[in-house]
Amino acid sequence: MRTLxxxxxxxxxxxxxxIWLSLATVLVFVLxxxxxxILITLHVLTDAAIQSIEDQIDISVYFKKxxxxxxxxxxxxxxxxxxxxxxxxxxxxEEALRRFSERHRYDERILQAxxxxxxxxxxxxxxxxxxxxDDFAFILEALKNPTFGSAIxxxxxxxxERVIQRIDAFTQRVQFFALILAGIFALIAVLIVLNSIxxxxxxxxxxxxxxxxxxxxxxxxxxxxxxxxxxxxxxxxAMTIAIVYPTxxxxxxxxxxxxxxxxxxxxxxxxxxxxxxFGGQFLALAILSIIASSLALNRYLRx
Amino acid sequence: xxxxxxxxxxxxxxVHALHGVNLHIEPGEFVSIVGQSGTxxxxxxxxxxxxxxxxxxxxxxxxxxxxxxxxAQVPFLRRQIGVVYQDFKLLPKKTAAENxxxxxxxxxxxRRRVREVVPQVMRIxxxxxxxxxxxxxxxxxxxxxxxxxxxxxxxxxxxxxxxxTGNLDTITAHEIIDLLRKINNFGxxxxxxxxxxxxxxxxxxxxxxxxxGTVVRDHVGNYTLA
Ligand SMILES: Nc1ncnc2c1ncn2[C@@H]1O[C@H](COP(=O)(O)OP(=O)(O)OP(=O)(O)O)[C@@H](O)[C@H]1O
Ligand SMILES: [Mg+2]
Numbered sequence: 001m002r003t004l005x006x007x008x009x010x011x012x013x014x015x016x017x018x019i020w021l022s023l024a025t026v027l028v029f030v031l032x033x034x035x036x037x038i039l040i041t042l043h044v045l046t047d048a049a050i051q052s053i054e055d056q057i058d059i060s061v062y063f064k065k066x067x068x069x070x071x072x073x074x075x076x077x078x079x080x081x082x083x084x085x086x087x088x089x090x091x092x093x094e095e096a097l098r099r100f101s102e103r104h105r106y107d108e109r110i111l112q113a114x115x116x117x118x119x120x121x122x123x124x125x126x127x128x129x130x131x132x133x134d135d136f137a138f139i140l141e142a143l144k145n146p147t148f149g150s151a152i153x154x155x156x157x158x159x160x161e162r163v164i165q166r167i168d169a170f171t172q173r174v175q176f177f178a179l180i181l182a183g184i185f186a187l188i189a190v191l192i193v194l195n196s197i198x199x200x201x202x203x204x205x206x207x208x209x210x211x212x213x214x215x216x217x218x219x220x221x222x223x224x225x226x227x228x229x230x231x232x233x234x235x236x237x238a239m240t241i242a243i244v245y246p247t248x249x250x251x252x253x254x255x256x257x258x259x260x261x262x263x264x265x266x267x268x269x270x271x272x273x274x275x276x277x278f279g280g281q282f283l284a285l286a287i288l289s290i291i292a293s294s295l296a297l298n299r300y301l302r303x
Numbered sequence: 304x305x306x307x308x309x310x311x312x313x314x315x316x317x318v319h320a321l322h323g324v325n326l327h328i329e330p331g332e333f334v335s336i337v338g339q340s341g342t343x344x345x346x347x348x349x350x351x352x353x354x355x356x357x358x359x360x361x362x363x364x365x366x367x368x369x370x371x372x373x374x375a376q377v378p379f380l381r382r383q384i385g386v387v388y389q390d391f392k393l394l395p396k397k398t399a400a401e402n403x404x405x406x407x408x409x410x411x412x413x414r415r416r417v418r419e420v421v422p423q424v425m426r427i428x429x430x431x432x433x434x435x436x437x438x439x440x441x442x443x444x445x446x447x448x449x450x451x452x453x454x455x456x457x458x459x460x461x462x463x464x465x466x467x468t469g470n471l472d473t474i475t476a477h478e479i480i481d482l483l484r485k486i487n488n489f490g491x492x493x494x495x496x497x498x499x500x501x502x503x504x505x506x507x508x509x510x511x512x513x514x515x516g517t518v519v520r521d522h523v524g525n526y527t528l529a
Contacts, residue, residue, distance in 0.1 A: 006408050017396040210392045213352070214453060215381035216409035218374075 007223035014224055015231065021200055022232070028196040029236030030243070032189040033281050037244045039182055040277065041266065045255065046178065048264040050171050055261075057164060058129040059139060060156050065093065065123040067151040072124045075148040079128055082142060084135035089127040096122035123153060133164045190288060197292040201225065201300070208300040218301050225297060229289030237282040245270055304330040304461060304492045305351065310360035312346050312516075320346040321516040324360070328494065330460065333487045335503050336496045337526055338513035344496045347513070348463050351494070352384055353377045365460055382410045385454025385462040385491075389469035391446040393438040393453075399445075400425070400434035403453045410457065424452040428482060444475035451482060462486060463494045468502065476502065500526040 015022045063072060072090065080088045091099070097120045104110040114121075130136050143149060201208075204225075211221050249267040256264050270277065305328040312321040320343040328334055336344050349355045350362055353372050361370045369380060393402050400421055407417045425431060428448040438446055447467055454462055464483065468476035480495075480502055487493045497503060503510055503526035512520035512527065520527065 002411055002413075014396070207394050207396070210394055211405070211409065212378075213354070213381065213386060213392060214406040214409060215378045215457075216405075217378045220409050 003220060003223065007220065008227055011224040011227035011231065015228060018203075021203065022228075025196050025200055026232050026236050026239070028192055029232055029285060030239050032192055033236060033240040033285070034243060035185055036189060036281065037240060037277075039178075039185055041244075041248060043178055044266050044269050045259070045264065046171075046174050048255075048259050048261055048266075050167065050174075052259045052261050053167055054133050054164075055129065057133070058127050059136065059143075061126045061128065061143060062122075062153045062155065063124045063126070063148075063151050064153045065121070067123055069124075071148050071151050072126070075145075075151075076126055078145065078147075079126065079139070079142065082139070084131055084138050085128055086131045087129045091125040091127065093120050093122045093124055096125050133168060136164060193285065193288050194292045197229065197289055198296045201293060201296040205300045208297065212301065221301060222294065222297055225293040226290050229293050230286050233282055233285035233289055236285065237278055240281070241278055304328055304332070304365060305494070306361075306363040308361040308363075310350065310357045310362060312343070312350060312355060313358045319516055321350075321357075322359075324516075324518055326511065326518065326521075328492060330492055331487070331490055332509060333484065333493045333506065334495065334509045334511060335506060335526075336494065336511045336513065337498070337503060337528070339528065342513040343516040344513055345465055346516075348386075348465050348494070348496060351461075351463055352386055353380050378409070382406075382457045383459055383461070385451075385457070385459040387447070387450050387454050387462065387464040387467045389466040391438070391443075391450045391470075393446055393449055395438055398435050398437055399430060399441065399449045402438070402449055403456060406453045406456045420456050424455045427455065427485075428452045442475075443471050444478060447471065447475075447479055448482070451479070451486070455486065459491060461492045461494065463496075465496045466498060467495070468497065468499060473501075477505070480506070 061075075063075075076088050076090050079085050097114075100122065101111065101114065128139060130139055140155070143152065143155065208221055212218075245267065248270055252264055252266050255266065256262065305326065307324050307326040310321060310324045310326075311319070313319045324343075324347070336347065338344055346355065350357055351364065353369055356372075357370055361368060363369070364380070364384070367380070372380060394405065397405060403421050403424060404417050407420060412420075421434075422431075425434065428451050430445065430448050430452065433441065433445060436445075438449070441449070447470075451462075451467075462483070467483070468479050471479060476499065483493050483495065484506075495506075507524070509521070509523050510526060511518055514528075
């Protein structure tokens with residue numbers, strides 16, 4: 001207890017009296033953690049980007065003209081109740097016509113063709129969005145439901161199928177790449193932290209020898225460095241939070257606009273996973289610095 | 304107090320720093336160890352504080368056989384032997400008082416005792432008022448006094464000094480030697496390694512002369528190299 005108290009005192013003294021070395025070490029820690037958090041942010045953004053593309057993919061189901069609203073609304077209710085479906089929009093025949101004319105308002109030929117037909121060629125339409133691209137197959141199967149399956153004139157999905165496959169392949173490649181990148185970054189981070197601790201202990205090598213010569217036990221020499229490492233990790237994590245979270249919050253609106261999403265969920269991702277993300281980073285850093293300083297010290301403790 | 308039986312030390316197979324050294328130093332003696340550079344004087348002191356282990360032979364200090372001392376025991380040995388070096392070996396980021404207190408703190412002494420002993424030893428070495436100086440704010444002589452004060456905190460039975468005056472001018476050197484004599488007069492055994500002929504002659508005490516790792520002369524009197 002007395003040893004812990006004293007070594008803590010020495011650790012604080014060391015930090016203060018070697019303030020530039022301390023600041024440099026903390027700075028290295030902060031930069032390392034920030035890099036890791038940029039990686040985490042990229043992961044969230046990739047998800048958002050993929051989500052953004054997936055959201056734009058939906059299945060349009062066109063019903064035969066003259067299909068009763070009962071069947072249409074029944075189909076809408078049924079589809080909306082499926083857990084794989086995130087939304088079903090009903091577009092009436094009139095609305096479909098309006099949208100069509102609107103979309104082609106500068107195209108004389110199409111407008112003329114519509115006039116030639118003389119009546120509304122559109123039946124009701126349901127636009128179904130899936131929660132997940134994997135769910136499209138299930139939804140397509142669900143459309144064969146006997147209560148409304150026969151009223152369906154057509155569904156346009158065939159195009160999307162290829163797009164979805166490509167997105168899936170792309171997602172997998174991105175995630176694979178991100179994993180490799182994360183691995184490389186983690187390795188670099190470990191090396192940087194190891195080295196900055198080695199440097200810090202190297203600068204203290206003579207003092208370590210002197211401590212041993214005046215009768216300090218190995219633990220008495222080691223503890224201040226271990227306490228310093230834990231304190232540095234703590235301060236560095238706190239500083240990283242102070243940098244990363246406000247930046248994420250500030251950038252979120254622009255990012256949301258860029259990805260055409262209402263909400264990317266970056267800051268809420270950090271909030272919800274704060275314990276895991278930052279607690280994990282603190283623990284990893286602290287454990288790493290304890291191991292690093294113990295290893296680096298062993299060389300100088302043999303006096 | 305200090306007994307060496309047939310002690311040899313080789314750093315590696317072809318460097319034989321000491322061989323076949325027999326020594327017997329009584330409690331309360333003041334012994335000078337002289338000899339040319341590279342004859343094993345520092346090696347002898349390093350064996351006494353277990354910075355090195357003898358390759359052969361037996362070393363007994365105050366009845367404790369330290370020839371094969373375990374590393375976990377070494378700190379306890381070092382708290383019983385005061386050591387002073389030519390280059391002072393003070394902790395640069397600690398003040399004079401903190402450097403001295405450190406030797407007590409590593410041994411787990413209570414704060415009350417630290418507060419009691421540090422001013423005492425500072426008074427013995429004549430450093431009152433310099434408590435808050437850092438090593439770089441003190442002269443060489445003052446730094447060596449801090450080192451001696453630090454060596455005294457555990458009231459050691461033995462004080463060993465490796466050329467403690469090597470970095471000091473003549474007057475300061477004699478002040479430091481007088482301080483060592485004063486400590487010796489309190490009853491502490493002092494082993495002094497030195498190159499300084501005038502100091503040895505001034506001491507008029509026991510002189511052990513080493514040459515090529517062996518004791519070639521052990522007498523009371525003046526400095527000779529043969
Ligand atoms: N750590 C070491 N490794 C290998 N050889 C060493 C080591 N320390 C000392 N020696 C060798 O042992 C011999 C005795 O060295 P030592 O330092 O004991 O001499 P010394 O009498 O103290 O010399 P000086 O008066 O110059 O201080 C020398 O030949 C030296 O080169
Ligand atoms: Mg020497």
